[in-house]
Amino acid sequence: MSEPRKTRPIPAPASSTHDFIIIGAGVIGCSIARELAKYHGDCLVIEKEDDVASEISKANSGVLHAGFYMPPNTLKAKTDVQGLAMFKKLSEELNFEMRTNEKLVVAMDEEELKHLEFLYEQGRKNGVKGLRLIEEQEIRSMEPNINGKYALHSLFSSIIKPYEFTIALAENACRNRVRFLFNEAVTRITRHDSTFHVGTSEGNTFLSRWVINCAGVHSDDVSRMAAETGYEIHPCKGEYYITDKVEGLIQRMIYPVPPKHGAGLGIHFTPTIEHNILIGPSAQYISDRTDTSNTAETMKTLKTEIHKYIPGLANIDFIRNYAGIRPKLIDGKGDRTFADFVIEENKKVDHLIDLIGIESPGLTGAPAIAQMVVDIIGNKEDLKRNEAFDPHREKPVVFAALSCEQQAELIQENEEYGIMVCRCETVTQAEIVNAIENPLGVCSLDAVKRRCRSMMGRCQGGFCTPRIVGLLLDRYGRKPQEIYKNNRKSNLFCGLIKD
Amino acid sequence: MIRREVDVVVIGAGPAGLAAAVSTKRNGVDNVLLLERNEFLGGILLQCIHDGFGLHLYDRMLSGPQYAERLIEDLEKEDVPCLLNSMVLDIDKNKMVTVANTKGLIQIEAKAIILAMGCRERTRGAIEIPGFRPAGIFTAGVAQNFMNLKNLKPGKEVVILGSGDVGMIMARHVALEQGMHPVCVLEIMPFLGGLTRNKVQCLDDYDIPLHLSTTVTDIKGKHRLQGLTISKVDENLKPIKGTEQDIACDTLFLSVGLIPENELSRKAGVALSRGTRGAQVDNNHETSVPGVFSAGNVLHIHDVADYASLEGYYVGEKAAEYVNKGWDQPKRFPIQAGNGIMYLLPQLIREDCRELELKFRVKRPYENVRVLIKNGDVRLYQKKFTRILASEMQIVRVKSDRPLSDVTICLEKTDA
Ligand SMILES: Cc1cc2nc3c(=O)[nH]c(=O)nc-3n(C[C@H](O)[C@H](O)[C@H](O)COP(=O)(O)OP(=O)(O)OC[C@H]3O[C@@H](n4cnc5c(N)ncnc54)[C@H](O)[C@@H]3O)c2cc1C
Ligand SMILES: Cc1cc2nc3c(=O)[nH]c(=O)nc-3n(C[C@H](O)[C@H](O)[C@H](O)COP(=O)(O)OP(=O)(O)OC[C@H]3O[C@@H](n4cnc5c(N)ncnc54)[C@H](O)[C@@H]3O)c2cc1C
Numbered sequence: 015m016s017e018p019r020k021t022r023p024i025p026a027p028a029s030s031t032h033d034f035i036i037i038g039a040g041v042i043g044c045s046i047a048r049e050l051a052k053y054h055g056d057c058l059v060i061e062k063e064d065d066v067a068s069e070i071s072k073a074n075s076g077v078l079h080a081g082f083y084m085p086p087n088t089l090k091a092k093t094d095v096q097g098l099a100m101f102k103k104l105s106e107e108l109n110f111e112m113r114t115n116e117k118l119v120v121a122m123d124e125e126e127l128k129h130l131e132f133l134y135e136q137g138r139k140n141g142v143k144g145l146r147l148i149e150e151q152e153i154r155s156m157e158p159n160i161n162g163k164y165a166l167h168s169l170f171s172s173i174i175k176p177y178e179f180t181i182a183l184a185e186n187a188c189r190n191r192v193r194f195l196f197n198e199a200v201t202r203i204t205r206h207d208s209t210f211h212v213g214t215s216e217g218n219t220f221l222s223r224w225v226i227n228c229a230g231v232h233s234d235d236v237s238r239m240a241a242e243t244g245y246e247i248h249p250c251k252g253e254y255y256i257t258d259k260v261e262g263l264i265q266r267m268i269y270p271v272p273p274k275h276g277a278g279l280g281i282h283f284t285p286t287i288e289h290n291i292l293i294g295p296s297a298q299y300i301s302d303r304t305d306t307s308n309t310a311e312t313m314k315t316l317k318t319e320i321h322k323y324i325p326g327l328a329n330i331d332f333i334r335n336y337a338g339i340r341p342k343l344i345d346g347k348g349d350r351t352f353a354d355f356v357i358e359e360n361k362k363v364d365h366l367i368d369l370i371g372i373e374s375p376g377l378t379g380a381p382a383i384a385q386m387v388v389d390i391i392g393n394k395e396d397l398k399r400n401e402a403f404d405p406h407r408e409k410p411v412v413f414a415a416l417s418c419e420q421q422a423e424l425i426q427e428n429e430e431y432g433i434m435v436c437r438c439e440t441v442t443q444a445e446i447v448n449a450i451e452n453p454l455g456v457c458s459l460d461a462v463k464r465r466c467r468s469m470m471g472r473c474q475g476g477f478c479t480p481r482i483v484g485l486l487l488d489r490y491g492r493k494p495q496e497i498y499k500n501n502r503k504s505n506l507f508c509g510l511i512k513d
Numbered sequence: 514m515i516r517r518e519v520d521v522v523v524i525g526a527g528p529a530g531l532a533a534a535v536s537t538k539r540n541g542v543d544n545v546l547l548l549e550r551n552e553f554l555g556g557i558l559l560q561c562i563h564d565g566f567g568l569h570l571y572d573r574m575l576s577g578p579q580y581a582e583r584l585i586e587d588l589e590k591e592d593v594p595c596l597l598n599s600m601v602l603d604i605d606k607n608k609m610v611t612v613a614n615t616k617g618l619i620q621i622e623a624k625a626i627i628l629a630m631g632c633r634e635r636t637r638g639a640i641e642i643p644g645f646r647p648a649g650i651f652t653a654g655v656a657q658n659f660m661n662l663k664n665l666k667p668g669k670e671v672v673i674l675g676s677g678d679v680g681m682i683m684a685r686h687v688a689l690e691q692g693m694h695p696v697c698v699l700e701i702m703p704f705l706g707g708l709t710r711n712k713v714q715c716l717d718d719y720d721i722p723l724h725l726s727t728t729v730t731d732i733k734g735k736h737r738l739q740g741l742t743i744s745k746v747d748e749n750l751k752p753i754k755g756t757e758q759d760i761a762c763d764t765l766f767l768s769v770g771l772i773p774e775n776e777l778s779r780k781a782g783v784a785l786s787r788g789t790r791g792a793q794v795d796n797n798h799e800t801s802v803p804g805v806f807s808a809g810n811v812l813h814i815h816d817v818a819d820y821a822s823l824e825g826y827y828v829g830e831k832a833a834e835y836v837n838k839g840w841d842q843p844k845r846f847p848i849q850a851g852n853g854i855m856y857l858l859p860q861l862i863r864e865d866c867r868e869l870e871l872k873f874r875v876k877r878p879y880e881n882v883r884v885l886i887k888n889g890d891v892r893l894y895q896k897k898f899t900r901i902l903a904s905e906m907q908i909v910r911v912k913s914d915r916p917l918s919d920v921t922i923c924l925e926k927t928d929a
Pocket of ligand 2: 524528529558564565629631657810817818819
């Protein structure tokens with residue numbers, strides 16, 4: 015076996031003034047980072063967790079919405095429709111997986127049908143293509159295993175792996191000289207003449223001409239570090255179940271009619287790229303915006319929806335639960351059902367751009383939102399194209415997706431493709447090594463998991479975790495106490511059994 | 514692509530697969546190949562460093578590795594070739610076995626296949642515990658692997674969920690390690706999951722508290738586990754409000770069941786049983802796919818490794834017979850499981866069979882019951898139990914003058 019290799023260190027941040035500091039490495043921060051990399055200027059992304067996509071962007075439905083849910087003439091509707099249209103090209107450039115597997119919003123009776131008609135009309139106004147109202151018989155022929163009388167059929171709704179997309183954006187930004195700093199929270203933003211001083215939890219201060227606040231559920235707090243503008247996030251939890259792989263039960267996303275005055279689109283069933291099914295999300299307003307726990311009551315509620323829509327799912331094993339937090343804004347009238355995205359230069363502090371309340375469809379809208387941010391900057395100063403920008407990210411090898419002949423060839427090239435580390439998803443040691451040695455230099459077990467799918471299958475790491483830990487210890491010289499699940503407080507081990 | 518032809522291929526080199534490979538060879542098949550994805554032979558045995566193996570097979574108490582050593586010696590004596598670090602990725606409908614290792618992708622054509630892939634552990638997701646999802650939660654087998662094979666200490670204050678044999682053995686293991694402490698063992702059922710002798714030797718001798726009818730209802734700690742809420746459960750296993758109790762701990766071991774690992778069997782088209790989650794087999798341990806056999810934990814979960822090996826020996830003999838003499842696919846009759854029977858094995862009886870070894874488990878502990886096995890109206894076996902446990906697999910031999918074509922098994926209440 016080869017020499018022990020260390021993961022690539024993150025380059026030390028320059029002491030000079032940056033042009034842009036982005037706070038938060040979710041899908042929004044990473045989209046903006048990559049968009050800015052197309053222009054000259056020095057960009058630093060500061061993230062308090064140990065990896066990109068560590069908060070909302072890892073815990074959502076991963077759905078690219080077609081654009082019929084949002085009221086016309088809102089930023090939500092506009093960025094959704096524009097964003098979706100940009101994904102095909104993005105997936106080709108960045109080599110992440112996207113599947114246009116369509117959606118059915120299902121109505122159980124005439125009353126619910128009215129809501130479908132409303133959504134259809136709204137979609138038409140938003141310029142959404144590929145929408146149709148269908149009836150029971152056609153539902154049956156499309157999806158024999160679901161219940162429903164009427165449905166809104168959306169031809170262009172798609173799925174992605176949200177963390178894979180975010181990682182792809184960040185890796186490509188990184189390759190184009192954007193720098194990422196992890197495990198440091200921004201705690202202070204002050205302005206001296208035209209320069210921001212951005213202070214962090216580690217006692218560092220970074221200087222910048224622009225600050226872009228895309229701190230997700232914390233974006234109101236971050237904004238408040240610079241000025242009080244009155245925005246307040248109301249965290250709203252969405253819990254999920256993940257089932258074991260189920261091929262053939264449903265092809266499309268199956269959504270209910272959105273609950274009236276509800277905080278979300280309703281508990282739905284989303285097939286994933288790897289053929290698991292996500293069931294969720296629930297919607298509960300909570301006080302602690304870091305409370306991503308699963309609750310017994312909600313887990314029960316989620317399960318009752320199964321019987322209503324897809325009874326055949328009741329026999330399938332669950333493999334995991336998770337929860338994400340919607341960063342909700344509540345509009346002036348106290349109406350909890352709708353408030354638009356805030357994407358603006360701060361009203362009190364110029365050169366600070368706030369992105370607040372970026373809940374659903376923020377994942378779909380991310381590419382369009384990033385362009386809006388660049389436009390805001392471009393309206394104030396001349397942005398010069400970076401001719402050296404390379405939009406491509408190399409496709410990581412997914413051994414399991416290859417033909418036998420290709421697999422055999424790979425093993426001849428590199429014998430580590432012949433060592434199976436993850437049994438459920440058939441991930442090889444070569445892929446694990448590639449994930450560990452990622453361009454961002456992040457290296458928790460969750461980071462490895464989101465890059466190559468090990469630990470994500472039905473045995474939830476029972477087989478591969480000891481093997482991956484073995485690699486980290488033996489090949490990369492990690493100490494047992496330095497093996498983390500995700501951030502630095504999540505150590506797996508407290509030492510050796512025998513010294 | 515490398516191609517090979519063999520008579521019998523055995524997948525998995527745990528106690529079942531090792532025994533099966535040895536027995537196939539001893540029964541006159543020369544061209545046997547054993548495949549194992551680990552870098553060592555012995556399967557789960559190697560991480561079971563406690564005593565408790567070999568009583569049935571060798572008439573003495575051995576540790577897991579010692580027990581494996583004996584089987585491996587036999588394998589060497591019989592000169593059966595094996596490929597280590599070799600993961601079987603696929604078995605297709607024509608019994609073509611695809612294996613990956615560092616040499617390449619190998620396609621093996623076999624006349625017979627013995628499935629001996631063992632099992633995996635049920636996880637937190639499968640049993641749906643609410644709460645946060647921090648580091649510090651391990652399935653017992655993974656914790657055992659870290660502790661015994663990697664010298665890593667998973668935590669200090671350990672709660673064990675599940676009172677099966679594995680859970681109790683792990684509780685004692687924690688008690689014996691310096692700097693680790695078993696807080697308690699929790700069991701959701703109103704009765705012990707494992708063998709009584711294990712409760713005495715593993716829990717009582719080390720003063721480890723056992724709480725029956727109790728489960729984990731909340732997990733605290735956003736990053737590393739910081740504590741649990743546990744609750745009593747009612748007769749429907751639902752937590753009872755008002756019985757919540759907080760426990761401080763930094764580690765949770767889950768020992769909440771094993772699941773036969775039948776992904777490959779499924780790919781091969783083998784029909785599975787709902788009761789065992791293993792293959793449906795007949796009394797030759799032949800599955801629904803002719804020439805494919807199954808033994809050990811992949812067939813049903815064994816509490817004793819010796820029985821997995823005994824199954825391996827038997828299957829080796831049958832696979833050899835299949836290869837050397839061949840047989841037509843006969844008519845098969847299902848065995849009916851009645852009241853109180855969780856599962857039984859085999860599920861099917863071949864035509865003209867008059868003698869049979871039947872294995873079964875009951876659903877829960879029963880007192881004062883009779884086990885009754887009949888062929889049509891004819892009683893073949895009956896035995897009274899003052900106490901019969903779900904944790905103990907029962908093995909019964911039955912004989913009949915007439916072919917066994919209508920066998921039923923059930924429990925009946927008797928007087929005390
Ligand atoms: C349950 C749920 C389901 C959803 N489903 C969909 C869907 O199907 N389709 C869709 O289009 N959208 C969906 N969304 C919305 C979408 O997920 C979000 O809009 C998007 O992920 C928001 O990304 P973000 O980058 O703003 O936030 P995040 O991913 O949370 O990124 C913000 C980052 O900022 C960091 N940060 C915060 N404070 C600081 C600080 N002080 N210093 C440094 N770093 C900091 C955080 O650690 C975090 O990593 C869903 C959302 C939820 C909650
Ligand atoms: C913690 C613990 C304590 C125990 N204590 C005792 C005890 O005290 N006494 C006792 O008698 N029994 C005990 N047992 C039970 C006993 O170990 C099992 O019953 C026995 O190991 C089952 O044997 P097996 O061969 O079926 O499975 P395993 O031992 O699991 O072997 C299966 C083998 O197949 C291999 N394999 C699987 N899939 C593939 C593939 N696709 N390609 C290649 N190889 C593959 C696996 O790597 C493994 O080596 C204990 C078990 C555990 C977990």
